Amino acid sequence: MKPFSQGIVSTPKLHEVQVTEKNEDELRHWEGNLNSTIQKCYEEMIGFCDIEYLQLSDFPCLKEIWHGQALPVSFFNNLEELEVDDCTNMSSAIPANLLRCLNNLRCLEVRNCDSIEEVLHLEELNADKEHISPLFPKLSELRLIDLPKLKRFCNFTENIIEMLMLWSLTIENCPNMETFVSNSVVHVTTDNKKPQKLTLEENFLLADQVQPLFDEK
Structure with missing residues (x-):
């Protein structure tokens, strides 16, 4: 998944996306908006x-x-x-x-x-x-x-x-x-x-x- 949506997505209160969780260390990512965040996760090959x-x-x-x-x-x-x-x-x-x-x-x-x-x-x-x-x-x-x-x-x-x-x-x-x-x-x-x-x-x-x-x- 590259974009979350091909159209306009409005998530004014969303400020982070949690991709994985490791005990006390939680990996969270945010790049300004949801589409940019998912694109960054894809490009940087953030795994599971x-x-x-x-x-x-x-x-x-x-x-x-x-x-x-x-x-x-x-x-x-x-x-x-x-x-x-x-x-x-x-x-x-x-x-x-x-x-x-x-x-x-x-x-x-x-x-x-x-x-x-x-x-x-x-x-x-x-x-x-x-x-x-x-x-x-x-x-x-x-x-x-x-x-x-x-x-x-x-x-x-x-x-x-x-x-x-x-x-x-x-x-x-x-x-x-x-x-x-x-x-x-x-x-x-x-x-x-x-x-x-x-x-x-x-x-x-x-x-x-x-x-x-x-x-x-």
């Missing part, structure tokens, strides 16, 4: 280091969570659960510039997003050979539900997708998903008539099918 749960729901005009700029690792450093729901204009759920901020993410759910074709957009990371550490080292739950245009989880690159803590994977009603990663040998397909749901803790027989999605190149 204390947020543990973030839900983006019913944002039909939202195209991406954060546009363009590279972000410090501490931006969403404590985020453990991210839910993206009914954001119909997004082509990917998590852009490359946000991935390095999610080292503590434990649960990721993407649902009801009509335009999403891939969950992770790795194009910029694929070109950056310096980024070699695994992504999502603590991710334990991944849910992809009702995504009609989803083709894959991500574009495979080197060895950066490594989910050693993952114990629950749900893929439900994603009729166009043919592969988990673009260069994977093993494919995940769904039945248009009967949505496929993969949950490892409920059916251990699926483990042999799901594990190669992360191991095979």
